[in-house]
Amino acid sequence: MVTPRSVYLSRRRWLAAALALPAAASAGQKIENFRKTGYGKGESLTPYDAVTSYNNYYEFGTAKEDPARHARNFRTRPWTVRVEGEALKPRTFDLDEILRLAPLEERIYRMRCVEGWSMVIPWIGFPLAELLRQAEPKSTAKFVAFESYFDLKQMPRGAWAGIPFPYVEGLRIDEAMHPLTILSAGLYGELLPNQNGAPLRLVVPWKYGFKSIKSIVRIRLVKNQPPTTWNLANPQEYGFYSNVNPDVDHPRWSQKKERRIGEFFKRDTLLFNGYGNEVASLYTGMDLRKHY
Amino acid sequence: MIRDLLTSRAARPVLLLLCLLPAAWLAAAAWRGALGVNPVEKITHETGQWTLRLLLATLAITPLRRIAGWPELIRFRRMLGLAAFFYATLHLFTYLWLDQFFDWNAIARDIAKRRFITAGMVSFALLLPLAFTSTRRWIARLGGARWQRLHRLVYPAAAAGVIHFWWLVKSDIREPALYAAILAVLLAARLVWRRAKAAAGAAAPAQTSAR
Numbered sequence: 457m458v459t460p461r462s463v464y465l466s467r468r469r470w471l472a473a474a475l476a477l478p479a480a481a482s483a484g485q486k487i488e489n490f491r492k493t494g495y496g497k498g499e500s501l502t503p504y505d506a507v508t509s510y511n512n513y514y515e516f517g518t519a520k521e522d523p524a525r526h527a528r529n530f531r532t533r534p535w536t537v538r539v540e541g542e543a544l545k546p547r548t549f550d551l552d553e554i555l556r557l558a559p560l561e562e563r564i565y566r567m568r569c570v571e572g573w574s575m576v577i578p579w580i581g582f583p584l585a586e587l588l589r590q591a592e593p594k595s596t597a598k599f600v601a602f603e604s605y606f607d608l609k610q611m612p613r614g615a616w617a618g619i620p621f622p623y624v625e626g627l628r629i630d631e632a633m634h635p636l637t638i639l640s641a642g643l644y645g646e647l648l649p650n651q652n653g654a655p656l657r658l659v660v661p662w663k664y665g666f667k668s669i670k671s672i673v674r675i676r677l678v679k680n681q682p683p684t685t686w687n688l689a690n691p692q693e694y695g696f697y698s699n700v701n702p703d704v705d706h707p708r709w710s711q712k713k714e715r716r717i718g719e720f721f722k723r724d725t726l727l728f729n730g731y732g733n734e735v736a737s738l739y740t741g742m743d744l745r746k747h748y
Numbered sequence: 749m750i751r752d753l754l755t756s757r758a759a760r761p762v763l764l765l766l767c768l769l770p771a772a773w774l775a776a777a778a779w780r781g782a783l784g785v786n787p788v789e790k791i792t793h794e795t796g797q798w799t800l801r802l803l804l805a806t807l808a809i810t811p812l813r814r815i816a817g818w819p820e821l822i823r824f825r826r827m828l829g830l831a832a833f834f835y836a837t838l839h840l841f842t843y844l845w846l847d848q849f850f851d852w853n854a855i856a857r858d859i860a861k862r863r864f865i866t867a868g869m870v871s872f873a874l875l876l877p878l879a880f881t882s883t884r885r886w887i888a889r890l891g892g893a894r895w896q897r898l899h900r901l902v903y904p905a906a907a908a909g910v911i912h913f914w915w916l917v918k919s920d921i922r923e924p925a926l927y928a929a930i931l932a933v934l935l936a937a938r939l940v941w942r943r944a945k946a947a948a949g950a951a952a953p954a955q956t957s958a959r
Contacts, residue, residue, distance in 0.1 A: 618919030
């Protein structure tokens with residue numbers, strides 16, 4: 457009997473991934489097999505120390521240095537991600553299986569925080585679309601809802617964050633399927649440090665950083681626009697779309713400029729964080745002031 | 749014992765050094781490049797926090813004098829107030845220079861549009877005449893009663909400062925809430941004493957002048 461092509465392909469991927477990711481994978485471990493891409497050519501990378509010591513991950517505390525300090529013992533293995541909802545094949549994936557779904561790529565993306573600072577980060581991951589396709593979304597799936605891990609025992613500081621947990625986020629289905637949207641499992645050539653959202657996080661580079669939800673445990677394909685954490689906490693300040701937009705200010709501060717971490721002078725913030733060529737068409741005809 | 753320390757000649761120079769310590773620490777850290785990943789944010793937060801702490805310390809002098817029975821604490825009030833103003837000035841210039849690079853249009857828009865910046869600016873504007881009239885000469889020129897009335901502006905200045913901080917934070921309000929609680933206690937103490945005084949005045953009809 458001839459081995460079906462899809463099976464032997466997945467086997468090859470499995471072998472590749474097995475070499476790349478030993479069973480007892482842990483944060484900081486080198487990822488051997490990933491392919492470089494053209495994304496972010498010419499950008500100078502934000503230093504590793506800055507990327508891994510200046511984080512917003514409120515489950516581990518609200519100060520920038522809290523996550524690096526308090527996520528150290530966060531358990532990211534074993535880890536499963538449930539993909540369900542408006543899907544023909546809803547199921548639970550083991551993390552190691554997810555990392556074998558598609559070849560891992562390095563994507564150097566700009567990351568713009570809603571607070572007015574930015575970084576350039578060499579993520580390692582693969583398009584979210586690859587995972588969603590595995591579950592075979594129905595035509596009724598118009599949005600994708602994401603949920604982070606939350607456990608007060610491991611994240612006692614989450615009790616004081618002032619926002620509800622588990623953290624939830626959402627994308628429209630076309631945003632979720634967009635080739636720029638990735639699931640990331642690593643940065644700087646190694647598995648994600650816990651403070652950066654290990655073991656698996658979303659990266660949507662044309663939206664403010666808080667859309668890129670960390671430590672994902674559940675992905676639901678849904679019919680209606682799902683609730684999102686910062687929008688629940690403060691609807692006037694954080695919209696569902698939250699596309700980077702210098703012309704739509706946060707009510708409390710201007711979004712026209714940003715401080716690239718490591719630079720002295722501020723730079724101009726770009727519409728869609730400079731990814732307009734790729735994503736502007738998603739929003740044709742939409743009033744971006746109204747849908748902020 | 750404690751009162752001897754408070755009245756000692758070294759007390760004020762020591763307090764001055766203590767007040768300058770955070771600034772010296774910031775300067776040293778800046779020199780060593782040890783202000784972390786976002787140095788401007790760090791400087792902004794530290795100078796803002798020290799402004800609030802020193803304002804609250806200034807406001808704590810009067811209640812402490814009465815409760816602890818250490819009237820000599822008054823010797824330190826002006827220095828604490830001026831130190832608060834010093835950090836407020838550093839804080840403001842960090843914003844004007846390192847954050848906005850003296851882009852006056854953007855700054856004007858910020859003040860008008862961002863309520864937390866409005867509150868901060870109000871606080872600074874209220875502190876300005878107090879720092880300016882902090883000398884003995886100005887007390888003499890204005891006369892004690894008028895000078896004192898003017899310097900009650902420190903209450904709204906401190907309140908605006910705490911509101912400024914409260915409106916800045918995104919969701920975790922513990923720190924601004926702590927400052928607000930301390931300020932509330934310090935202001936409430938004054939209110940209580942004022943009431944008590946008024947009641948005592950009413951109970952003693954011999955008093956001539958109605959206040």
